[in-house]
Amino acid sequence: MNTNISPKVQPLDASQIPAARPSKFKLALRELWRAPLSAKFGILVVCGYIFIAIFAPWLTHYGESEIVGGPFEEWGKKFLLGTDNLGRDMFTRLLYGARNTIGIAFVTTCLAFLIGGISGILAAILGGWPDQIMSRVVDILMAIPSLIFSLLLLTIFGTSIPVLVIIIAVLDSTRVFRLARAVSLNVVVMDYVEAARLRGEGLAWITLREVLPNIMPPLVAEFGLRFCFVFLTIAALSFLGLGIQPPTADWGSMVRDNATLISYGDITPLLPAGAIALLTVGVNFIVDWFLHKTSGLKDGQ
Amino acid sequence: MLSILRLTLQRLGLGVLVLFVVSLIIFLGVELLPGDLCQAIQGQSATESTVAACRKDLGLDQSAPTRYVHWLQGIVKGDFGKSLANGRQISELISVRLQNTFFLAIVAAVIAVPLSLTLGILAALYRNSWFDRTINVFTLSSISFPEFFVAYILILVFSVKLGWFPSLSDVSPDTPFFERLYKVFLPALTLTLVVMAHMMRMTRAAIINLMASPYIEMAKFKGLSRGRIILHHALPNAWAPIVNVVALNLAYLIVGVVIVEVVFVYPGLGQLIVDSVQKRDIPVVQACSIIFAATYVVLNLTADILSIATNPRLLHPR
Numbered sequence: 001m002n003t004n005i006s007p008k009v010q011p012l013d014a015s016q017i018p019a020a021r022p023s024k025f026k027l028a029l030r031e032l033w034r035a036p037l038s039a040k041f042g043i044l045v046v047c048g049y050i051f052i053a054i055f056a057p058w059l060t061h062y063g064e065s066e067i068v069g070g071p072f073e074e075w076g077k078k079f080l081l082g083t084d085n086l087g088r089d090m091f092t093r094l095l096y097g098a099r100n101t102i103g104i105a106f107v108t109t110c111l112a113f114l115i116g117g118i119s120g121i122l123a124a125i126l127g128g129w130p131d132q133i134m135s136r137v138v139d140i141l142m143a144i145p146s147l148i149f150s151l152l153l154l155t156i157f158g159t160s161i162p163v164l165v166i167i168i169a170v171l172d173s174t175r176v177f178r179l180a181r182a183v184s185l186n187v188v189v190m191d192y193v194e195a196a197r198l199r200g201e202g203l204a205w206i207t208l209r210e211v212l213p214n215i216m217p218p219l220v221a222e223f224g225l226r227f228c229f230v231f232l233t234i235a236a237l238s239f240l241g242l243g244i245q246p247p248t249a250d251w252g253s254m255v256r257d258n259a260t261l262i263s264y265g266d267i268t269p270l271l272p273a274g275a276i277a278l279l280t281v282g283v284n285f286i287v288d289w290f291l292h293k294t295s296g297l298k299d300g301q
Numbered sequence: 302m303l304s305i306l307r308l309t310l311q312r313l314g315l316g317v318l319v320l321f322v323v324s325l326i327i328f329l330g331v332e333l334l335p336g337d338l339c340q341a342i343q344g345q346s347a348t349e350s351t352v353a354a355c356r357k358d359l360g361l362d363q364s365a366p367t368r369y370v371h372w373l374q375g376i377v378k379g380d381f382g383k384s385l386a387n388g389r390q391i392s393e394l395i396s397v398r399l400q401n402t403f404f405l406a407i408v409a410a411v412i413a414v415p416l417s418l419t420l421g422i423l424a425a426l427y428r429n430s431w432f433d434r435t436i437n438v439f440t441l442s443s444i445s446f447p448e449f450f451v452a453y454i455l456i457l458v459f460s461v462k463l464g465w466f467p468s469l470s471d472v473s474p475d476t477p478f479f480e481r482l483y484k485v486f487l488p489a490l491t492l493t494l495v496v497m498a499h500m501m502r503m504t505r506a507a508i509i510n511l512m513a514s515p516y517i518e519m520a521k522f523k524g525l526s527r528g529r530i531i532l533h534h535a536l537p538n539a540w541a542p543i544v545n546v547v548a549l550n551l552a553y554l555i556v557g558v559v560i561v562e563v564v565f566v567y568p569g570l571g572q573l574i575v576d577s578v579q580k581r582d583i584p585v586v587q588a589c590s591i592i593f594a595a596t597y598v599v600l601n602l603t604a605d606i607l608s609i610a611t612n613p614r615l616l617h618p619r
Contacts, residue, residue, distance in 0.1 A: 038438075143319045143601070144326070147556045148574070148593045155578045155586045156330055232447050236560050239449050240575050255449055259564075262453055263468060265461045273450035280445035288441065 031293070039289035045282030053102050056095040062088075064096040064249050075268075082268055085257045090268060093249040097272060100244060101251045102279070105231040108165045108172070112230065113223060116173030120180025121207050121215070124188050135181070138174045146171045147233065151242070159242050164234065172230055179222050183215040190214075217294040224287035228280040235276050251276050308609050316602040323594045324376070327587055328369050381588035386580050391588045394573065397474055399592065402562070402569035405485050406554045409492035414547055417497040421504025421543075426531055428509060440498035448557055452491045452564040459487060470567040488565045495557050496550040503546040507539040540611040548604030552597045 032043070052059065067087045075082045082090050123131040141149075150167050157163045187193065188211060196210050237243030238252025246253065251272035258269040339355035355361075361368070375382060381391035424433045443451070460468035470484045508531060511517060520530045559571035566572070574589035576582075 140319065140322050140326070143598055144323055144590075144594045145552070145556045145597045147559060148590050148597075151559075151574055151578050152327060152330055152586055152590045155581055155583055158581075228445060232445075235447050236449070239447070239560065240563060240578075242575070242578055252447075252449075255453070259453065262457055263461060265457070267457065270450070270453055270457070273447060273453060277442075277446045277450050280447075281442050284441055284445050 035289055038285040042282040042285030042289070045278060046286065049098055049102060049279055049282075052095055053098040056099050059095055060089070060092040062092040064092065064247075066092075084254065085260075090254075090258075090271070093254060094251075094272060094275065096249040097251045097254060098275070100248055101231070101235065101238075101276070104161065104165060104244065105227060105234050108169045108234070109223065109227045109230045111165065111169035112172040112226060113176050113219070115169065116176025117180045117212075117219065118207065119173075120177040121184045121211050122203070123177070123181045124184030125203065125206055125211065131181075134177070138177050141171065141174045147236065150233070150237065154237070154242050159245060161244060161248075164237070164243055168230055168233055172226060172233075176219075176222065176226060179218060180215065183218050184211050187211050187214045217290075221287050221291045221294070224283050224290070228283050231276065231280060305609060309606050312602060312605050312609070316598060319598055320595060323598065324373060324591060325369070327590050327594070328372060331583055331587065332365060376588075376591065382584045384577075384582055384585050386577070386582045386585070391585055394585065395570065395588060395592070398568055398570045398573050401472060401567065402558055402571060404481070405488055405492070405562070405567065405569060406551070406558055408482065408485055408489040409496070409554055410551055412489060413493040413497050413500065413550075416493070417500035418504055418543065418547075420497075421501040422508065422531060422536070424501065424505045425508035425512070426527060433505075436501065440502055443494055443498045446495075448491060448495055448560040449564050451494050452488070452561055455487050455491055456564075468565070470565040472568065485567070488561045488567055491561050491564075492554055492557050496553055499553075500543075500546055500550050504539070504543050507542040508535050511535045511538055541608045544611050545604045545608040548600050548607060552600040552604070555593055555596050555600070 032040075035043075066089075069083045069087045069089070071083060071085050071087045084090050084093065119134055123134045146168075149171055153167045154163070157167070193206060193210050196206050201210075234243050235250075235252035238250045239256050241253065241256060243252055244250040254272040255269050261269050339352045339359065339361060363371075372382070379392050381395065383389065384391055384394060420436060424436050427433055456468045459466045466487050467484055468487070470488055472481050472484055476484070512531075512535060517530060517534055520534045525534075558569065559575065561567070562569045562571035563575055570589055570592065574586060574593070577585040577589065
């Protein structure tokens with residue numbers, strides 16, 4: 001994140017760089033090597049999920065919503081994890097579910113950060129009445145529990161993926177706004193921001209080049225946590241039948257559709273739920289480690 | 302004492318204002334519908350005359366501010382209008398369910414609050430021991446689990462494998478108290494597990510934070526035991542953040558209850574709102590939303606006021 005603010009230095013050729021100083025990449029690798037077991041586990045899990053999400057079609061030879069057998073077939077050679085309530089291959093849907101559920105949650109989180117982050121920084125820079133207005137609007141939006149609010153909005157606008165993404169992104173951007181504003185307030189009083197203002201830099205420059213790089217660490221950590229939250233919200237809504245709609249494979253609705261199997265002691269419906277849990281645990285572990293690193297907290301705090 | 306009273310009154314005033322704005326948002330949300338409620342209900346089959354009749358029936362021929370005032374007056378009197386799906390009085394639909402939901406939330410709170418406070422204090426007391434570490438990993442994971450995952454695991458273990466508790470919590474108004482308690486045990490346990498983690502971590506953090514302050518060090522030098530220091534010196538000052546987080550988590554119960562009720566087919570308000578969203582029964586969703594939102598606002602307000610009231614520094618203004 002610091003690469004773009006390096007001042008104008010004479011370019012050095014390789015011989016002039018002291019050999020003892022390792023590159024950024026090496027430093028990062030070394031840091032990773034020293035990370036606690038939980039963080040390594042988290043990184044492994046997240047990488048695994050990304051791999052599955054990208055390569056889902058190559059990992060299975062059934063289609064996403066293709067009906068390939070009878071309903072609720074047993075685990076076996078032909079269907080690795082059996083089939084679901086309509087006779088679609090469970091394993092295939094689990095793989096595609098990674099793509100859909102994670103993809104939609106990721107897009108939503110990015111949108112939430114775009115809205116919340118920018119308005120938060122702007123509120124801190126501008127101060128005065130723009131800050132007052134934005135803060136009060138956020139206060140009011142946060143006064144309604146977000147699941148209930150999204151249920152209300154979904155009733156009004158109907159359930160479709162774009163509507164879902166926008167509703168959750170907007171409701172979630174309120175928390176991003178609060179954080180971005182709070183951390184930016186500490187930065188906007190710095191002399192270099194004042195200097196940029198006196199230089200006559202525009203609002204966009206101050207937001208993106210002066211404030212944003214300096215509030216990155218807490219925002220990155222928050223991104224992880226918000227992603228988990230959004231991911232769980234979308235899964236919950238899909239579980240309630242109000243999120244991602246069939247025939248799109250999605251972990252929340254897969255649990256709902258196959259829940260009857262649980263009363264026969266079959267754990268298949270728990271697999272998508274477990275997949276959700278594993279990813280959020282992984283992300284949480286990484287965030288925990290990252291916060292620990294960037295805030296310089298000592299053990300046990 | 303005066304400053305506490307003034308702050309409390311300020312918060313109460315603010316709370317009433319927030320409730321008012323929330324009701325306005327819930328009302329105005331529906332106005333965002335493309336077309337209006339009647340066109341939305343009738344969809345393709347709408348004709349001029351049926352839509353006009355429906356508008357008259359629902360009072361949509363009046364202006365929005367008039368309808369808002371009527372709606373709000375009705376709510377204050379406990380009249381939420383009629384359901385679109387079956388034409389029944391919404392207040393009738395809600396009353397029993399509301400009691401059920403509150404019953405479930407209260408049972409969960411009664412289990413969760415003492416348990417998480419005790420565990421949090423113990424974790425602070427035996428900081429960095431295996432007990433503390435286990436609890437830390439456990440809480441971090443349980444925050445990350447979706448409610449329905451926890452719920453189905455509990456069903457699988459306690460209901461299917463062991464057969465101790467029913468997996469369906471089908472209570473009716475004339476279910477006796479103890480049977481009711483038995484039937485809501487699994488949903489309440491799910492909610493407990495979901496909200497406990499946060500409360501426990503905050504209790505632990507609040508106490509550990511205080512342990513670094515000079516007056517605690519003084520108590521240590523006097524030779525007091527760790528347990529006595531925590532209970533008599535640290536805890537009174539930690540109440541404010543703890544009480545705050547407890548109230549916030551009780552507010553969170555209100556949200557968690559929606560999913561848990563659906564899993565256990567528990568006849569509560571959460572299930573009603575989900576059913577109504579599916580049927581797009583807007584007046585019922587509005588009524589449920591306003592009840593949930595009001596409970597949430599009131600609990601947050603309580604959190605605020607309690608943290609003011611339990612702050613010993615405010616008792617002795619300079």
